[in-house]
Amino acid sequence: MMAKMPEISNSEGASVLVVLRFVALLASAVIHTSEGVNIEGEYLLDLKSAMRDDLHHLDSWNPTDRTPCGWTGVNCTSDLNAVVVGLNLSSMNLSGSIPPSIGGLVHLTYLDLSFNELSGAIPRGIGNCSKLEFLYLNSNNFEGEIPHELGTLSSLLKCNLCDNKLSSSLPESIGGLSSLVELVAYTNNITGPLPRSIGRLKNLVILRMGQNLISGSIPVEIGECQNLKRLGLAQNLLGGEIPKELGNLKNLTELILWDNQLSGIIPKELGNCSNLVTLALYQNNLVGSIPSEIGKLKNLEKLYLYRNSLNGTIPKMIGNLTRATEIDFSENTLTGEIPSELSNNKGLHLLFLFQNQLTGNIPPELSELRNLTKLDLSINSLTGPIPLGFQYLPNLTQLQLFNNMLSGLIPRSLGVYSPLWVLDFSENNLTGLIPSHLCRRSNLILLNLWSNRLTGNIPSGITNCKSLVQLRLGKNSLTGSFPSDLCKLVNLTAIELDENRFSGPLPSEIGQCKALQRLILPNNFFTHKLPREIGNLSQLVIFNISSNEIGGSIPPEIFNCKMLQRLDLSKNQFLGSLPDEVGSLLQLELLILSDNRFSGTIPSIIGKLSHLTELQMGGNEFFGTVPKELGELSSLQIAMNLSYNKLSGNIPQELGNLSLLEYVWLNNNHLTGEIPSTFAHLSSLLGLNVSDNNLIGPIPPIPLFQNMPLSSFMGNRDLCGKPLGQCGLSPLSTSPSARTSTYLGKTIAIIAAAIGGISLVLIAVIVYIMIRPVETVAPINDKQLGNTDSDAYIFPKEKVTFEDVVAATNYFDESYVIGRGACGTVYRAVLQSGQTVAVKKLASNRDSSNAENSFRAEISTLGKIRHRNIVIDMPQSKSMSAVAGSYGYIAPEYAYTMKVTEKCDIYSYGVVLLELLTGRTPVQPLDQGGDLVTWVTTHIGTSPLTSGILDSRLNLEDRVVVGHMIMVLKIALQCTSMSPVSRPAMHEVVFMLVESKEKAGSFASSPVSNLSSEEDNL
Secondary structure (H helix, E strand, O other), X not given: OOOOOOXXXXXXXXXXXXXXXXXXXXXXXXXXXXXXXXXXXXXXXXXXXXXXXOOOOOOOOOOOOOOOOOOOOEEEOOOOOOOEEEEEOOOOOEEEOOOHHHHHOOOOOEEEOOOOEEEEOOOHHHHHOXXXXXXXXXXXXXXXXXXXXXXXXXXXXXXXXXXXXXXXXXXXXXXXXXXXXXXXXXXXXXXXXXXXXXXXOOOOOEEEOOOOOOOOEOOHHHHHOOOOOEEEOXXXXXXXXXXXXXXXXXXXXXXXXXXXOOEOOOOHHHHHOOOOOEEEOOOOOOOOOOOHHHHHOOOOOEEEOOOXXXXXXXXXXXXXXOOOOEEEOOOOOOEEOOOHHHHHOOOOOEEEOOOOEEEEEXXXXXXXXXXXXXXXXXXXXXXXXXOHHHHHOOOOOEEEOOOXXXXXXXXXXXXXXXXXXXXXXOOOEEEEOOXXXXXXXXXXOEEEOOOOEEEEOOOHHHHOOOOXXXXXXXXXXXXXXXOHHHHHOOOOOEEEOOOOEEEEOOOHHHHHOOOOOEEEOOOXXXXXXXXXHHHHOXXXXXXXXXXXXXXXXXXXXXXXXXXXXXXXXXXXXXXXXXXXXXXXXXXXXXXXOOOOEEEEOOOHHHHHOOOOOEEEOOOOEEEEEOOHHHHHOOOOOOEEEOOOOEEEXXXXXXXXXXXXXXXXXXXXXXXXXXXXXXXXXXXXXXXXXXXXXXXXXXXXXXXXXXXXXXXXXXXXXXXXXXXXXXXXXXXXXXXXXXXXXXXXXXXXXXXXXXXXXXXXXXXXXXXXXXXXXXXXXXXXXXXHHOOOOOOOXXXXXXXXXXXXXXXXXXXXXXXXXEEEOOOEEEEEEEOOOOOEEEEEEEOOOOOOHHHXXXXXXXXXXXXXXXXXXXXXXXXXXXXXXXXXOOOOOOOOOHHHHOOOOHHHHHHHHHHHHHXXXXXXXXXXXXXXXXXXXXXXXXXXXXXXXXXXXXXXXXXXXXXXXXXXXXXXXXXXXXXXXXXXXXXOOHHHHHHHHHHHHHOOOOOOOOOOOOOOOOHHHO
């Protein structure tokens, strides 16, 4: 047999290649007159030797055959001098590379090597296959540049290079493919701008280059490709404006440009593309209004303009899109009313207008859209009632109107005629009763009526809804007892009834909710003891029963809930000791037991809760020492609060090991000894309070401590050092003049206090007698008010600390706001004593003298008002507002911009999802990336999902469970995208999570996922 022909390197010139080929052909022709396969067979054997064929598909390629025409995948002409014209090795699990000798198959018209594991570069020699009409190299691992020799294949009709690792830019020579009909190269790493020569491809029908790194602008020359029907450039880095020349493409049916960096306006010329069926321009930086000319696209079925910066009103001409099935204008800044003309689009299945600035009533005419399955008008400023006609829509499955200002009643028959599976009316002003027929069709999965003004009981139609997965009815005025029938719903994973008026005991039937993962019941009037049956909830992850009237001891059965991650029993009447079994809740991340009547010692086994990020045990009657084992809580990050107890002994040195901890509250105990010097290791510490103890010695010279307010250390008689007084000054060493001065100071203070007290009484009597208040306020200045850096504190008679105010306002939560002014925000706070006070938190930019004078004038005015709940808390008690969020959850852009946006929240939520999926904490060792997001993205390509990433404690042998987890993982990775623009809205996250329960498919980056496939979006 002839020796194998030497390979022709890519660097050799064309002339050398021709000479060598000619010599090889002559030599081969002489040898093969006697025996062995012909020259084309030699080229094919050269190809085989460069590949690995584990499944033996190419075993029929025998070098002793005279021609390769009988070999697997080889197609020849039928004449006497048969030559190879086709080679199809698709889906044969082949690996290896393509040798340059492939260029010797000069008669080849069809080459298909798709869906294999081939790698390396595409050989330049392929340009010698001058008769090639069909080239399929897609779904391999080819890398490197697209050879410019490809542009010499003037007969090429279809070229598919998608799903590889090709890089560099598309060669300018591509314009030489004069016969080309299809060019598909999506999902590669192609960079650079699109060549302008692409406009010479007059026969081009399909151009799909999505999911690459193509930059620059879209060349206007594409407008010269008059036969173009499908243009897909999604998920690139394209910038600039959409060229108006695209309006020349009269045959265009699909224009897919989503997820780029396109700017400018939507050109009105697109209205000339009369055959357009799909227009996807979402997730760009487009501005301006939606051109009314789009209403001329009579064939348009899918119109996606969401996640841009479009403004203005929705054109009434959109109502002319009579063939439209999906319209999504969400996540823009559109204003005005929803045009009633949308009801003309009778075929509409999906209408998403959420997260805009739309106003007015919901047009009743939308009830005429009988084919509507998904309607989302959430996060706008819509007012008025929910149209009664919505209850008659026969195909409606998803109705989301949350975060508006809707009022009135929920239509009584909603759910009777519609197969609803998602219903979200949360954050509105809806009143009346919950309709009893919402689950009439037994499809309802999510019912969210949170934050309205609904009254009455939970109807039996809900408590018997067997399909229900999530029930969110919090923040209403619902009454009655906890419905025991709820626990017959085998699919129910979440019950949220917080901030209502439910009362009575929790029923023992609650133990039947076997699938329950979230039980959130705070701020109600539940009484009696916790039922022991709660220990049957083996899947429970979050349990919050805070701010109720539950008493007795903690049932030990609750510690059977081994999946618990968040346990909040605060603000109840629990008593007795905390059982050691709490240490068995190894997944616990948040433990809140504050404001009860717990007693006994703090169990040292709490130190074994390695996932714990927050520990709140303040406001109880715990005694004994602070366990040194708490220093082993390496994940403790948010806070450790042991204040207002009866703890004694020294503060353990081991607490200095909590390097992630941000807040430590040990105040109002009986602690002794010194503040440990190891606290210098608390590198993440933002706040510390050790006031009202029996601590002694110097405060450690830690810069953070020295800048803390006095209130953090006061009430410790023998504590000294900055910010308190200097250490080492005893009464014996004080000079006589100093002692005299001190005595005089005390005397003056006592006299001043007495005079002040008498004056206050006189003033109160005078104000009480006066018929009308003083009508004028005398001007005040800095001198009259004195030095703002004074150490004076003005509080009510009862002792109130800054921490009391923080606790009473839930860290100055928005729900406690009762007023706002130029100088700050006023909060309503109910102190532990039951006293209600108004607290004003100053704005952070207090350097302005005008702002300060304004505030002082306001205080002066307030001082003349008869109000018993005014607290002045300035200037020492300052709230640190510069840092928002906890390490591991903070979005990367926040570190640079210091601006908190909705996308920051989405990132944090994605981290929470990753925690649930991986069983890992958000903070990881530095050698593993330092945070959970980095750890997941690093390992996702190198570790098997079931053994390396997903939580091994879950049932990973169940394919359904794993499939669902992978879908949620995809959602989490979208949420934690480095680019804020690429993160979905919270609304979309909810949609995807709910839909993942029902379907086993992939999700696009939008709520709309009805395009034929994800690849068709590119």
